[in-house]
Amino acid sequence: MMQNITITKESDARGSFCPGPLMELIRQVRLAQVGDVIAVISSDDGSKKDIPAWIAKAKQEFLGMEEIGGATRFICRKIK
Amino acid sequence: MKQIVVLGGGTGGTLVANLLAKKLKSKEAHITLVSASNRHLYQPGWLYVPFGRQDPRTLSRPMASLLRKRVKLVIGKASQLDTESQQISLEDGQSLHYDYLVIATGSQVAPEDVPGFSEGAQHFYTEEASFKLHAALEEFRGGKIVVGVGGLPYKCPVAPLEFTFLLDEYLTHRRIRDKTEIIYTFPLNRVFSIESVAEVAQPLLEQRGVTIETFFNLEEVVPEEKLARSLEGTELNYDLLIMVPPHRGAKFLQGHPIADEQGWVKTDRSTLEVKGCSNVWALGDTTDLPISKAGSTAHFEAPVIVERLAARLRGANNDQIPEEYEGHVMCFLETGYGKASMLNFDYSHAPEVAEPSHLVHYEKMVFNKAYWYLVPTGVL
Numbered sequence: 271m272m273q274n275i276t277i278t279k280e281s282d283a284r285g286s287f288c289p290g291p292l293m294e295l296i297r298q299v300r301l302a303q304v305g306d307v308i309a310v311i312s313s314d315d316g317s318k319k320d321i322p323a324w325i326a327k328a329k330q331e332f333l334g335m336e337e338i339g340g341a342t343r344f345i346c347r348k349i350k
Numbered sequence: 351m352k353q354i355v356v357l358g359g360g361t362g363g364t365l366v367a368n369l370l371a372k373k374l375k376s377k378e379a380h381i382t383l384v385s386a387s388n389r390h391l392y393q394p395g396w397l398y399v400p401f402g403r404q405d406p407r408t409l410s411r412p413m414a415s416l417l418r419k420r421v422k423l424v425i426g427k428a429s430q431l432d433t434e435s436q437q438i439s440l441e442d443g444q445s446l447h448y449d450y451l452v453i454a455t456g457s458q459v460a461p462e463d464v465p466g467f468s469e470g471a472q473h474f475y476t477e478e479a480s481f482k483l484h485a486a487l488e489e490f491r492g493g494k495i496v497v498g499v500g501g502l503p504y505k506c507p508v509a510p511l512e513f514t515f516l517l518d519e520y521l522t523h524r525r526i527r528d529k530t531e532i533i534y535t536f537p538l539n540r541v542f543s544i545e546s547v548a549e550v551a552q553p554l555l556e557q558r559g560v561t562i563e564t565f566f567n568l569e570e571v572v573p574e575e576k577l578a579r580s581l582e583g584t585e586l587n588y589d590l591l592i593m594v595p596p597h598r599g600a601k602f603l604q605g606h607p608i609a610d611e612q613g614w615v616k617t618d619r620s621t622l623e624v625k626g627c628s629n630v631w632a633l634g635d636t637t638d639l640p641i642s643k644a645g646s647t648a649h650f651e652a653p654v655i656v657e658r659l660a661a662r663l664r665g666a667n668n669d670q671i672p673e674e675y676e677g678h679v680m681c682f683l684e685t686g687y688g689k690a691s692m693l694n695f696d697y698s699h700a701p702e703v704a705e706p707s708h709l710v711h712y713e714k715m716v717f718n719k720a721y722w723y724l725v726p727t728g729v730l
């Protein structure tokens with residue numbers, strides 16, 4: 271699904287309970303240019319709910335998530 | 351003889367320099383600590399200054415009084431770092447060579463990153479700002495206070511929550527709590543990033559009558575309209591706006607090849623080595639690690655760097671050195687009315703939050719006083 275997407279910036283937030291993967295994603299999205307694709311890797315199960323919820327609330331584009339060896343990579347495009 | 355330079359005289363830098371001085375024999379290395387200021391600041395105390403509970407004059411000590419005699423202290427601000435020639439230039443024109451370098455220049459607040467912040471918002475994240483906020487609170491007679499996180503990243507993630515609890519207590523004591531609406535904002539969809547902490551904190555905020563506004567990432571402040579606007583499109587009016595400003599790394603690191611645009615140094619999460627430089631390490635707030643920027647983080651990172659640097663200096667290869675940082679962080683969480691809780695976690699263990707108690711609050715108060723003797727010196 272995600273083969274054709276070029277990631278502009280990826281952060282590894284495995285094991286980060288505080289501030290946590292979503293905070294890292296928000297920080298990266300705020301720094302990014304419109305059109306950039308941001309990825310964050312999380313080992314926290316709660317991210318599966320929290321990350322898509324924020325992306326929807328902030329009206330950014332959720333490109334999907336993929337399992338990578340005990341963790342999940344979340345991908346988001348900055349569209350505004 | 352090998353030259354070790356430690357950049358930064360805060361919690362991380364002072365501790366690393368002292369531990370290195372203890373670990374290494376004098377003939378093994380010269381240790382120099384470079385710091386922009388001749389004062390060491392105890393920042394956690396700034397939380398209490400706005401409420402008149404801490405005298406800011408008690409929150410700094412001369413650098414020289416905290417360092418082992420063996421450590422050479424240079425007061426100066428690094429303005430350039432050349433990792434090829436292993437040179438650091440200072441603003442006053444001095445230049446220093448290093449064989450091994452430890453970067454511990456911390457973080458600085460960047461209110462200018464949010465339009466209108468400097469004109470419209472107050473905070474407690476510098477010595478001056480916390481004292482200015484003390485005046486603003488003393489003059490406050492009632493109205494709407496919006497308090498929260500005004501940008502990412504920021505240090506001491508629990509501080510805005512602690513501030514809100516202490517604010518409620520302060521206004522109650524001044525008998526103006528019933529004339530004041532407090533709105534607490536947070537960037538995520540709960541009151542704190544760690545779910546177990548949010549589960550303890552949210553009912554407490556509700557009990558104290560604090561309105562909660564989540565998914566609020568401050569985008570701009572419009573001082574003329576007394577309005578705070580979020581990235582998510584929420585607008586909040588305020589009489590007093592208290593927001594933790596976004597932070598950046600030191601100026602000379604912003605855009606440097608070893609750091610990102612904001613000056614966060616690209617650091618290995620286990621070895622704390624700066625990526626691409628095998629003789630440079632970073633600790634504390636200045637790293638780009640997505641973990642808490644806290645004094646306790648720097649405290650637990652310091653011994654790892656000391657062991658790794660000493661082993662390397664004595665000829666070991668990286669894969670022969672077992673010491674690694676495992677993400678250990680410890681934080682107090684002040685909940686007001688003389689109670690506090692404590693969080694302890696690392697990369698593989700989620701924090702468990704104890705019920706707030708008087709005992710933990712008392713421990714925090716004792717720690718705030720004992721810091722000078724225990725932490726920068728390496729006693730603890």
Ligand SMILES: Cc1cc2nc3c(=O)[nH]c(=O)nc-3n(C[C@H](O)[C@H](O)[C@H](O)COP(=O)(O)OP(=O)(O)OC[C@H]3O[C@@H](n4cnc5c(N)ncnc54)[C@H](O)[C@@H]3O)c2cc1C
Nearest residue numbers: 358359360361362386393394428455456634635644645646
């Ligand atoms: C209100 C508040 C409450 C807090 N509460 C807690 C708490 O309860 N628990 C906790 O663990 N942490 C707390 N913290 C966070 C803690 O203070 C910091 O995370 C900690 O000080 C980081 O240590 P550091 O060594 O990385 O940076 P710092 O201690 O900030 O030190 C940085 C040093 O680098 C020097 N420097 C900067 N730029 C240069 C340069 N260009 N050249 C040379 N020197 C330079 C500075 O002068 C300073 O000496 C709190 C912070 C605040 C603001």
